[in-house]
Amino acid sequence: MAAQRIPKLKTILTVAKKELTDHLRDRRTATMIFLLSIAMGPIILLGLGYFIGSIEAKAEKKEIYVVGNEYAPDLINFLQRQDMKILPPKPEFRALIKQGNHDAVMVIPADFNEKFLTGEAKVELVYDDTRQSASAASEGVLRRVLRAFNTEVATLRLMARGVSPSVLRPVEIQDTNLGTAAQRAAGVLFIIPWITLIGCVTGCTAMAVDLAAGERERGSLEPLLMTPIGRDALVMGKGVAVSIYSLGIAVLTLMGFALTLKYGNLPAIGSVLSLSAAQYGMFFLMLLTFAPAMAAIQMLLATYGRNFKEGQTYASYAITLVALIPSVAMFAQVKDATWQLFVPVLAQLMVITRLLRGETTDLIHYLLPAAINTAIFVVAMVLIARLLRQEKIIFGRA
Amino acid sequence: MIEVRNLSKSFGSVVAVDQISFTAPNGQITGLLGPNGAGKTTTIRMIGSLVEIDSGTALVDGFDVVQEPDRARRACGILTDARGLYTRLTARENIRYYAELHGIDVARSEATIARFTNWLDMASIIDRRTDGFSQGERMKVAITRALVHEPSTVILDEPTNGLDVMTTRALRELIKRLRAEGRTVMFSSHIMQEVAALCDEIIIIAKGKVCAQGPTEALLAQSGRENLEDAFVVLAGIDDETLNQAEAG
Known part of the structure; x- marks a missing residue:
């Protein structure tokens, strides 16, 4: 060698x-x-x-899809006050969401109003979180407005009973995001x-x-x-x-x-x-x-x-x-x-x-x-x- | 000059070269004659230190191919059956690359290229890319590439394989020219006429062993036959059938 x-x-x-x-x-x-x-x-x-642009646009979009508007006049009224544009979804929306081609949909059941008074009302959110597209981003919007509605109703009911709304928020959250752009x-x-x-x-x-x-x-x-x-x-x-x-x-x-x-x-x-x-x-x-x-x-x-x-x-x-x-x-x-x-x-x-x-x-x-x-x-x-x-x-x- | 002493090589249990010894002197053409599989190519590859030697020694111009492989490689130019060219380079660039690898300056390598272009009739192809070259054209470039460093010892393994008549003739002329320049020329072949016509000395190899060695006349005398082919069969100790098989293969 x-x-x-x-x-x-x-x-x-x-x-x-x-x-x-x-x-x-x-x-x-x-x-x-x-x-x-x-x-x-x-x-x-x-x-x-x-x-990224389309996700941001979706998140800021003021359009929501709702089925059963007539069963929840209070909720719809609240949504309209939030400047939300309420649209009826396409009839086959469940299949479309599964395919990733439709925004998330809120379904209001017929018994909403009677149960609303006793505090047992439910709404259904239809979305598909396995998809990057359409429904995942719009689901967040629906959830946010519903939370806001809950807070408002609860606050009003507490005040009617003479209780301070602050009991709803034992801890106040103040956002300080350290992440830079x-x-x-x-x-x-x-x-x-x-x-x-x-x-x-x-x-x-x-x-x-x-x-x-x-x-x-x-x-x-x-x-x-x-x-x-x-x-x-x-x-x-x-x-x-x-x-x-x-x-x-x-x-x-x-x-x-x-x-x-x-x-x-x-x-x-x-x-x-x-x-x-x-x-x-x-x-x-x-x-x-x-x-x-x-x-x-x-x-x-x-x-x-x-x-x-x-x-x-x-x-x-x-x-x-x-x-x-x-x-x-x-x-x-x-x-x-x-x-x-x-x-x-x-x-x-x-x-x-x-x-x-x-x-x-x-x-x-x-x-x-x-x-x-x-x-x-x-x-x-x-x-x-x-x-x-x-x-x-x-x-x-x- | 090539001096081979007791050279042996086995691949697994197969003995390819078995205690081969011979000398190819300067200014002579030495033929390595033997059927396919006789061990010619393995012997040549050992001299070119492509294949490790199991035992024995091989010297090129006195340089041991194991001890001083670089000096031995510089002293000899070998054309094996691997004649691949770089198809995106021109013939000249292919040759010049080897000249550079040998550390030869441009002026000298260009002079050599010019000489070989003339001898081998390559003027029309020398500056063309080698893509699509015929077998003969490829061989001409490959042989110039192998000899661009003007080695004193030239070894050609089955150089005429697959060549047409004109290219074979040009090659034969080249081999004689190299001898006239005093170089050692050794080439292997299984074609009797070619070996008989060119070689000063013939070494017959079969089954990895040297069977006979000498000028054509001596081999004829030794075998008692009239032509080299018959002499070869007798000296190599093989019957006609195996020879035919070997030639066909």
Whole structure:
């Protein structure tokens, strides 16, 4: 076995330059990837802006759907005093709500009025809380007005009996919301780093696979390994090329978001959030080590593959993982904790979310993930170089 | 010069190369003749340090391929049956990439490319992307790529496989030219006429062993046959049937 040597920088750059030239010549794929990367921001932010806007509009809407108006004149009278526009729902509203196509409906039973006097009246709220759409938002409006009605009726009844209405409110609630607008926006804009990180990984998959499994399938690996450059330099050169590519995609994705936030007409989002150049710079610094780590992992997985297809299958697991980790963290309601800094993807998301929320970040937030990413890159490179010494990998034998 | 001493290689329980020894001297064309599966390619891959050697030694220009793999690799240019090119690069870019990997400056590599373009009649394809190249065109680029660092030892594994008549002739001329320049040329083949026509020395390999070695005349004398094919069958110790199978395969 050859003695371990330090690969020459010039050789690494020669390999990297060739790989980048080669892949950028695939105009169709390159154009597609670049366009998609830059389009990601506008598509997602505009979609998100519309979504948030429509929820806010629903919440402020003064229209409610009621069945059985005639059974509850007092309630209807109260609602009209609140400037509510009372509309009859479509007859098949239950099915429509189930499909997510109808606002929530209040159903007043025929015996409402007689039971109202004895304090046993009921109304039914029909909605579907499993749906993000229509009925979930309007259900809140109905609930709010009903609560207000209850309070008013109770207050009047107590006063009629000579009791102070304050017995209804032993504790007065005063709202002091410490969350800033930027923090609330960060909850949603969490999607920016997430998509950027995923873009970092998916964008370079084809290249990573081609440089590993593709090289062998094409029959160009054998002659390459017979040049005196050594496996380390070869693998490093390829790693550098894929990293640059991946980083380029991440920058494009980020640019798409930045331009949309700055120039897009996004009343729901744009007003509460704008990132400074320094914040983008910090994000880029994080990607500087994240992209190579992801590139290296995919190359390693793809090197195991006997052909392009197999390589791609293995590399796709990396993508799934990157896409999955943040959603698991979201569901599990993981709070900022130092251990997250040790987990790639989680670490980047945590630090970037802090940046988005306008919270402070320390040096360790950058150095620790960077060190871990660098370690991943180096270990993967060494492992690939080692794999390329195995005959079954070189010749693709089962 | 190539010196191989007691070289052996097994894949699992299969012995691919069994104690092979031979020398291919400078300024000579040495033919490695044997049926498919005889161990020719494995031997060549061991000399190119693509395959680990189980036992024995292989030296290229005196450099041990295990002890000094880089110097051995620099000393020899090997064309195996893996002749894949980068299809989005032109023929020239494909070759130049290898020149750069060998650390050869542009002026020198361009001169070499110009020479090979002339010899192998590549003027019309040298600046075209290699996508859609014919097998012959691909081989011409691959061989130039393998020899762009002007190695003193040239090893070609079944170079004429799948080539048309004109390309085969051009290749034969190239092989003679390389010999005239004083280089060591070794090529493997299972085609008798080709080996007989070109080689100064023939090494017959079968079942991983060297069966006979010498110039054509010596092999004919040794076997007592009139043509190389018959001599090969006798010396390789195989019957006609296996030979036919091997050739068909």
